[in-house]
Amino acid sequence: MLKTFRLPKSIESILEREAKVRDLSVNALAQVIFTKFVHWDRFAARFGYVAITHETLRSLLDLADDEGLVESAQKVGAQVPKEAVLFWFKKVNVDTFLSYLENVSKFGGHAQYEHQTSGGDYTITLRHDLGIKWSKWLRHFLDQALRKMLGVAAQFEFSESEVICRFSELHGSEQEQIT
Numbered sequence: 539m540l541k542t543f544r545l546p547k548s549i550e551s552i553l554e555r556e557a558k559v560r561d562l563s564v565n566a567l568a569q570v571i572f573t574k575f576v577h578w579d580r581f582a583a584r585f586g587y588v589a590i591t592h593e594t595l596r597s598l599l600d601l602a603d604d605e606g607l608v609e610s611a612q613k614v615g616a617q618v619p620k621e622a623v624l625f626w627f628k629k630v631n632v633d634t635f636l637s638y639l640e641n642v643s644k645f646g647g648h649a650q651y652e653h654q655t656s657g658g659d660y661t662i663t664l665r666h667d668l669g670i671k672w673s674k675w676l677r678h679f680l681d682q683a684l685r686k687m688l689g690v691a692a693q694f695e696f697s698e699s700e701v702i703c704r705f706s707e708l709h710g711s712e713q714e715q716i717t
Contacts, residue, residue, distance in 0.1 A: 543568075553567060553568070574645055577641050577644075577645065578641055578644075578645035578646075579645075581622075581625060581626050582645070582646075584625075585621075585622055585625055587646065589646075589647075592648070592667065592668060595648065595668060595672070596668050596669060596672070599668065599669065599671040599672055599675065600671070602671065604674070607671055607674055607675055607678075608674065608675075608678050610675065611674070611675040611676070611677075611678035611679040611682070612678050612679075612681075612682045613682075614679055614682075615678060615679035615680065615681065615682030615683040615686070616682040616683070616685075616686045617686075619635065619638060619679075619683040619686075619687060620683070620686055620687045622638055622642075623635060623638045623687065626638065626641075630687050630688070631688075632660065632688060632707050635683070635684075635687055635688060636653055636660075636662075639651055639653075639662065639664075640653075643664065648666060648668065648672070649664040649665060649666040649676065649701075650664070650665040650666065651663070651664055652665075658706050658707040659704070659705075659706050659707075660703075660704065660705055660706070660707065661702065661703070661704050662680070662701075662702070662703040662704075663700065663701070663702050663703075664676055664680075664700065664701045664703075665699060665700050666699055666700070667699060668699075669698060669699075670696075670697070670698050673696040673697060673698065673699070673700065673701050674696065676696070676701045677694045677696045677701050677703075680692065680694070680701065680703050681694065684703075684705055688705075688707070690705045690706065690707070691705070692704060692705035693705070
């Protein structure tokens with residue numbers, strides 16, 4: 539679809555410079571901007587997401603003891619993902635949960651997300667540079683989200699910079715009872 543936009547010269551200049559830095563055309567940069575708006579910006583602010591630097595997040599994590607960290611992750615994991623998935627996608631299932639994680643990771647910027655699927659078996663990998671406390675937080679957050687949203691118990695491995703989550707999807711009427 540061909541669309542034309544009128545932009546002030548000051549914005550046009552910035553977009554042209556940024557496109558050059560990224561080795562993109564202005565059109566490709568506009569697609570990146572619009573994609574982020576469609577998948578993140580139009581929902582994130584209305585849902586209460588805020589942007590913070592990695593340094594700020596790491597300093598907050600450093601203040602938490604392990605018990606408080608786990609309690610926070612479980613509380614947020616039990617509530618926020620399901621509400622966000624329903625807000626964004628209007629239904630809860632494995633695909634919408636994975637889309638939620640992908641969007642939060644890609645646009646929220648606090649982890650790199652990958653997942654693999656084999657039949658009904660799923661492996662989610664979250665990589666980050668925020669340390670072991672963030673890995674612990676993510677592990678407990680994901681555990682609660684999966685239990686509350688999909689009724690599944692996952693297996694976890696985590697390290698200083700990575701969380702790996704494995705689970706199997708419920709089938710048929712089991713899934714329908716949860717959502």
